[in-house]
Amino acid sequence: MINVTKTFLPPIEEYQEYVSSIFQRAWLTNNGPLLNELELKLKAYLNVPHLLFLSNGTVAIQIAIKALELKGEIITTPFSYVATTSSIVWEQCKPIFVDIDPFTFNIDPYKIEAAITPSTTAILATHVFGNPCAIDEIQNVANKNGLKVIYDAAHCFGTIYKGKSIFTYGDISTTSFHATKLFHTSEGGAVFTMQPALLKKMALLRNFGHITPTSFDGVGINAKNSEFHAAMGLCVLKYADILRSRRKEQWNNYLNLLSGLKVQFLTITNGTEEYNGSYFPIVFETEEQLLKSVEALNLQYVYPRRYFYPSLNTLNYVASNECHESEKIAKTILCLPLFHDLSYVEQEMIARILLRVQNN
Numbered sequence: 001m002i003n004v005t006k007t008f009l010p011p012i013e014e015y016q017e018y019v020s021s022i023f024q025r026a027w028l029t030n031n032g033p034l035l036n037e038l039e040l041k042l043k044a045y046l047n048v049p050h051l052l053f054l055s056n057g058t059v060a061i062q063i064a065i066k067a068l069e070l071k072g073e074i075i076t077t078p079f080s081y082v083a084t085t086s087s088i089v090w091e092q093c094k095p096i097f098v099d100i101d102p103f104t105f106n107i108d109p110y111k112i113e114a115a116i117t118p119s120t121t122a123i124l125a126t127h128v129f130g131n132p133c134a135i136d137e138i139q140n141v142a143n144k145n146g147l148k149v150i151y152d153a154a155h156c157f158g159t160i161y162k163g164k165s166i167f168t169y170g171d172i173s174t175t176s177f178h179a180t181k182l183f184h185t186s187e188g189g190a191v192f193t194m195q196p197a198l199l200k201k202m203a204l205l206r207n208f209g210h211i212t213p214t215s216f217d218g219v220g221i222n223a224k225n226s227e228f229h230a231a232m233g234l235c236v237l238k239y240a241d242i243l244r245s246r247r248k249e250q251w252n253n254y255l256n257l258l259s260g261l262k263v264q265f266l267t268i269t270n271g272t273e274e275y276n277g278s279y280f281p282i283v284f285e286t287e288e289q290l291l292k293s294v295e296a297l298n299l300q301y302v303y304p305r306r307y308f309y310p311s312l313n314t315l316n317y318v319a320s321n322e323c324h325e326s327e328k329i330a331k332t333i334l335c336l337p338l339f340h341d342l343s344y345v346e347q348e349m350i351a352r353i354l355l356r357v358q359n360n
């Protein structure tokens with residue numbers, strides 16, 4: 001069976017060594033030594049000045065919205081994982097969907113201005129599949145209209161855009177270290193900001209608003225992560241270079257193997273210096289072709305995923321506005337299996353099945 005993804009697990013002895021040290025210290029959570037070590041190592045690896053390790057990537061978005069004290073309408077993308085939209089609604093704000101660019105699958109920056117109203121407070125955009133948004137254009141619209149910018153960078157581990165980590169853009173960037181992501185801590189996530197005041201605020205939000213054990217500043221939540229999760233992160237981080245280079249190799253393999261297939265591939269945004277190859281999406285001409293291909297792959301125990309489906313503007317808890325491109329792409333896009341030990345032979349088999357369906 002070949003699934004769309006597979007969690008990378010480090011050698012168990014390496015994890016056990018950390019677990020033994022946790023047992024010796026009997027310090028399981030609350031800003032423990034492994035958590036601190038992971039935060040330091042991630043900052044160095046990603047070349048970012050600040051980050052906070054959190055319990056997951058969804059709470060990271062919620063904390064970003066809270067820290068910026070957003071109210072009213074937030075302009076966002078309909079083409080992302082559901083957590084991007086649900087976090088906005090969870091924080092009592094209203095998502096306003098702006099359609100996507102049909103080549104990068106990211107929010108179309110030229111359609112943002114028309115969606116701004118007096119109630120708009122921010123733009124929350126996703127770098128879909130690790131492919132950078134039109135960051136300069138989005139920042140220009142935000143500056144012109146006094147809006148905050150949050151990036152959901154859940155797919156972006158290791159992405160470098162115009163000389164800097166993608167996590168350094170926007171007022172706040174968030175990411176996920178869920179087990180299905182390129183780098184993971186089982187469950188986990190992070191927030192990034194270049195603004196020290198925001199960093200301090202988010203550190204309080206992460207830990208109930210505690211300043212000291214007996215004093216508080218504002219309402220907070222429990223968004224901390226544990227020593228066990230930090231230990232997994234420390235183990236996986238040692239393999240991050242290998243994982244990333246494997247992905248890139250496999251990404252290029254697919255591109256070559258599928259060159260005869262009549263599908264659209266992802267257009268990498270100009271200015272991307274390091275693309276992490278985290279997903280391999282293909283867009284079919286029709287949904288029927290997609291369904292036929294999925295059926296043929298399933299027969300051979302290959303399980304790709306319809307990322308992202310459905311288009312988020314069609315969720316039953318949002319006021320929907322039509323997003324033609326996003327709805328069209330959501331119906332015709334398929335992410336092919338991509339994970340650390342997917343072999344070339346398996347990629348060849350997947351390509352052969354897809355080509356056979358097309359030529360039938």
Ligand SMILES: *Cc1c(COP(=O)(O)O)cnc(C)c1O
Nearest residue numbers: 056057058081083154176177178
């Ligand atoms: C995975 C993901 C999230 C949520 O992260 P969790 O760590 O699973 O909470 C949010 N946004 C996007 C785009 C994701 O892919």
